[in-house]
Amino acid sequence: MLPMFSNFLVLVFLSTQLCSSQSFDAKFEKSTKSADLKHKLAKAELLRAEGSETDETEPISVLGITVPPEDVNDTVVIDHHTYYNSTFYSNPNEGKLFWRDLDSLSSNAYVHEMLSNSHRQATTVELTFDFPFYGHLLRNITIATGGFLYMGDYLHNWIAATQYVAPLMANFDTSQSAQSVIKFYDNGTAFTTEWRNVFIKDHMNDGSFTFQTTLLKNGDIIFAYKDIPYPIANISDAFHPVKVGISDAYILERSIFFVRRKTIYEYHRIDMMKKPVSNNTVLYFTALPSCPGYKDCSSCKNADPKLECSWCEAVKRCSDGIDRARQSWVTHGCVLTKETTCPARDDTSTGNPSFITGKESEKSSNKDITTPNSASKSSSKYVSSFPYNMESTYSVTGPSQKMAGPAHYVQEDISGTSGVSAGAIITIVVFLAALVGAAMWVGYAYKFPQTPSGQFLIKYRPSQWTLRSKDDNAISSNSRHL
Numbered sequence: 228m229l230p231m232f233s234n235f236l237v238l239v240f241l242s243t244q245l246c247s248s249q250s251f252d253a254k255f256e257k258s259t260k261s262a263d264l265k266h267k268l269a270k271a272e273l274l275r276a277e278g279s280e281t282d283e284t285e286p287i288s289v290l291g292i293t294v295p296p297e298d299v300n301d302t303v304v305i306d307h308h309t310y311y312n313s314t315f316y317s318n319p320n321e322g323k324l325f326w327r328d329l330d331s332l333s334s335n336a337y338v339h340e341m342l343s344n345s346h347r348q349a350t351t352v353e354l355t356f357d358f359p360f361y362g363h364l365l366r367n368i369t370i371a372t373g374g375f376l377y378m379g380d381y382l383h384n385w386i387a388a389t390q391y392v393a394p395l396m397a398n399f400d401t402s403q404s405a406q407s408v409i410k411f412y413d414n415g416t417a418f419t420t421e422w423r424n425v426f427i428k429d430h431m432n433d434g435s436f437t438f439q440t441t442l443l444k445n446g447d448i449i450f451a452y453k454d455i456p457y458p459i460a461n462i463s464d465a466f467h468p469v470k471v472g473i474s475d476a477y478i479l480e481r482s483i484f485f486v487r488r489k490t491i492y493e494y495h496r497i498d499m500m501k502k503p504v505s506n507n508t509v510l511y512f513t514a515l516p517s518c519p520g521y522k523d524c525s526s527c528k529n530a531d532p533k534l535e536c537s538w539c540e541a542v543k544r545c546s547d548g549i550d551r552a553r554q555s556w557v558t559h560g561c562v563l564t565k566e567t568t569c570p571a572r573d574d575t576s577t578g579n580p581s582f583i584t585g586k587e588s589e590k591s592s593n594k595d596i597t598t599p600n601s602a603s604k605s606s607s608k609y610v611s612s613f614p615y616n617m618e619s620t621y622s623v624t625g626p627s628q629k630m631a632g633p634a635h636y637v638q639e640d641i642s643g644t645s646g647v648s649a650g651a652i653i654t655i656v657v658f659l660a661a662l663v664g665a666a667m668w669v670g671y672a673y674k675f676p677q678t679p680s681g682q683f684l685i686k687y688r689p690s691q692w693t694l695r696s697k698d699d700n701a702i703s704s705n706s707r708h709l
Contacts, residue, residue: 308497310361311448311473311512315499319507325451326507327419327439329412336412336421339370343408346400346428347467348372349386349621355413359446360392361475361495362519363551368392368442370411371621373467374399374422376440380551381478381489384622387468389476389493390551394440394450395459395504398467400428406435418442424454427462446514448473455505471499473512477553494549519552521545524569539564 302318316322329336342348349371357364360378369377369386375393377386387396399422401407406424413419419442424435434456441449450471462469476493499510518536521527527538527545535547539561546556556562672680 304502308515310475310495310515310517311497312515313497313499314511314513315502316509316511317503317505322451322507322509325441325449325509325511326453327412327417327421327441327451329410329419329421334412334414336410336419338408338410342370342372342401343410344402345372346402347621349377351382352411354418354442355415356418356444358418358442358444359514359520361550362517368418370409370420372399372401372409372425373397373621374425374436374438375470376420376442377621378475381491383489383491384620386621387470389474389491389496391470392440392442392448392473393470394438394452394510395422395436395455396468396470397436397459397462397464398428399425399436401425403428403431404435416444428466433457448512448514450510450512452504452506452508455508459500459504469500471502471504471510472497475551477549477551479554479557517550518545518547519550524566528569537561537564538566538569540566540570 302316302321304315304317306313306315316325328334339350342350349369351367351369354366354368357366358368359365365378367380369379369382371377371386373387373396375387375391375396377391379386379390399407401409403426404424407426408423409421409425410423411418411420419439421437421439423437425437426435427433435454436456437452437454439449439451439453441451443449459469459471474493474496476491479490479492481488481490497512502508502510504510516531516534518527518530518534521530521536522545524538524540524545527536530536530545536545537547538545539556539559541559541561541564542552542555544552544556544561546552546561548556548562550556668680669684672678672684675681676685
């Protein structure tokens, strides 16, 4: 009885320690992440202070737009962030230059029938080029009816929480009107998604919204607004988040009782909800150099010291430790590795970053935006038979936890496919329940020996068990009653 009870206590102790360890890991990750984020915010403030001395008319001159100097502060607002600089164009004449006419005969834009007749649906499409998002090259993006693109690699039900590009995330329902259309177009250097004549669910009398987002090959992102019937601040977020901006996160995976648990940490967000978005206004996000964009050791070492990039030979990546590949960075001990020299095979590297951002391809990319009638041969891929990879319904009521700072959400998902099966989990639960029941029965029998349970335990106690006799073949009884 005592050995069985002792084993039960040991099992409970180990389970408690395991759960405590997982809780400690989560707290440690949160603490580490908070310290890293505070450091990043400090760097952002420094970049913002330095950026205030730059020429605010430069993005306009690149596009060939002329604005009187006295009107620059009224029509163009530039904000400096850690990974992107954002420019808001409030002059309708300027905003119209960014709008892409997807109805032109040369565009061959693809109208997605499912997205154009549904609510809270999403589908994944493949780009014809690698799009650098926070320095990570992406080929697959997910278009949602709720007015945003999901940029994550791991598909889950709460895609509206983080890792998004949201020109106007809201509770749009394209099934309410035959005029509501979601279409997209890829010409090899830019990918444009348009939400046309979409209505907030159950609010058709309030007017329809028409807007676009364009992903440029150099990493820049454009939000163009054509029809905004009323201020976005008036859109209710009771049934769906309302967001304007971009966000990225990293996913950490842990195992608890052989079940893999994925936790999503949002490490950066740009919130533009306070911008006076209206008809023919534009938000332009200029991608800045980031550590993941450097693809070799030499260029990583020669990066701007303010980025604090480090090269980890174990994973052959450049990072500051906070990006969507943090799992591998931590697992391979890169946080403890501070290499001062590069391997010999990288000595021939030119040291130039392989990640293209900013002005290097801005002229060619923006030319595609200002001349929407131009199209490339790659657009022939998007015809009526264009295959998409996934259709799913997304939810906005997942188990999210509010956090302080830029990391607003922590979401947890138990994956049965990557861990053990549901049957195995049930078996474990039943076994533990049986073990607890047996321990309770032993305790009851030990405390009340006059009961049938107590008598049974006395009769078949371990001290009365005997082994087979070595002198003859007689079979001894399994137990004896004294």
